[in-house]
Amino acid sequence: xxxxxxxxxxxxxxxxxxxxxxxxxxxxxxxxxxxxxxxxxxxxxxxxxxxxxxxxxxxxxxxxxxxxxxxxxxxxxxxxxxxxxxxxxxxxxxxxxxxxxxxxxxxxxxxxxxxxxxxxxxxxxxxxxxxxxxxxxxxxxxxxxxxxxxxxxxxxxxxxxxxxxxxxxxxxx
Numbered sequence: 001x002x003x004x005x006x007x008x009x010x011x012x013x014x015x016x017x018x019x020x021x022x023x024x025x026x027x028x029x030x031x032x033x034x035x036x037x038x039x040x041x042x043x044x045x046x047x048x049x050x051x052x053x054x055x056x057x058x059x060x061x062x063x064x065x066x067x068x069x070x071x072x073x074x075x076x077x078x079x080x081x082x083x084x085x086x087x088x089x090x091x092x093x094x095x096x097x098x099x100x101x102x103x104x105x106x107x108x109x110x111x112x113x114x115x116x117x118x119x120x121x122x123x124x125x126x127x128x129x130x131x132x133x134x135x136x137x138x139x140x141x142x143x144x145x146x147x148x149x150x151x152x153x154x155x156x157x158x159x160x161x162x163x164x165x166x167x168x169x170x171x172x173x
Contacts, residue, residue, distance in 0.1 A: 005080035013081035014153070020084050021101075021157035028101035029166035032127065038168035039109075039126045047109050047165065050119050054112040075149045085154055092151070095140030096133040100151070103141045104158035106134060109165055114138075126168065 005013070032038055039047070061069075085092060092100055109123045110116075117131070124134045145152045 004078060010081055013083045016083040017081065017085065017150075017154055018157050021154055022161055024087075024101045025105070025158055025161055028099065028105065032102075032166050033169060035128065036169070037126060037128045038166040039123075040168050043122050043126050044165055044167070046119060046122055047111075050113045050116060051111055056112065072149065072152075076153070079149050081150060081153065085150070091144060091148060092154075095144075096136035097129045098127070098133065098137040098141070100141070100155055101158050102127055102129075103137050104155055105162050105165070106137070108159055108162035110134075126165075 029038075095103070098106065106123055106127055106129075109126075110120055113119045120131050120134060124131050129137075141155070145155050
């Protein structure tokens with residue numbers, strides 16, 4: 001933490017990371033579909049049904065969560081953000097075959113249904129990985145996200161921008 005970033009420069013950098021996240025997500029989704037992968041209409045229906053069935057938890061976070069949030073807020077305030085992340089940065093290397101855009105796409109699709117083995121299998125198959133890969137990715141990406149506020153920021157941007165899941169092309173043409 002070598003000096004605080006000018007607030008205007010920080011805002012510009014964060015906006016640039018937001019735009020980069022949108023680009024990475026679009027590129028990842030296009031590459032996935034080009035490989036013959038993606039979500040079928042049945043997959044999308046299952047994801048949507050899961051979202052409707054599993055509301056966001058309503059229990060209030062405890063005091064340790066509050067302290068953790070304050071700590072993350074301080075780190076984010078004091079951190080200088082780059083205008084772009086390099087895809088070849090080792091901190092952004094895929095975990096168990098899931099790049100950060102793939103991980104964000106899977107997390108957005110699975111949502112709160114992490115204990116729904118059938119949904120996890122459906123989502124991971126659409127993304128070309130196994131449920132075991134997904135479990136390993138959860139562990140690896142969680143470590144990176146909690147230890148690096150810039151990676152956490154990029155993940156948050158990717159996750160927030162997953163609106164439409166990449167659709168598998170119909171084999172009929």
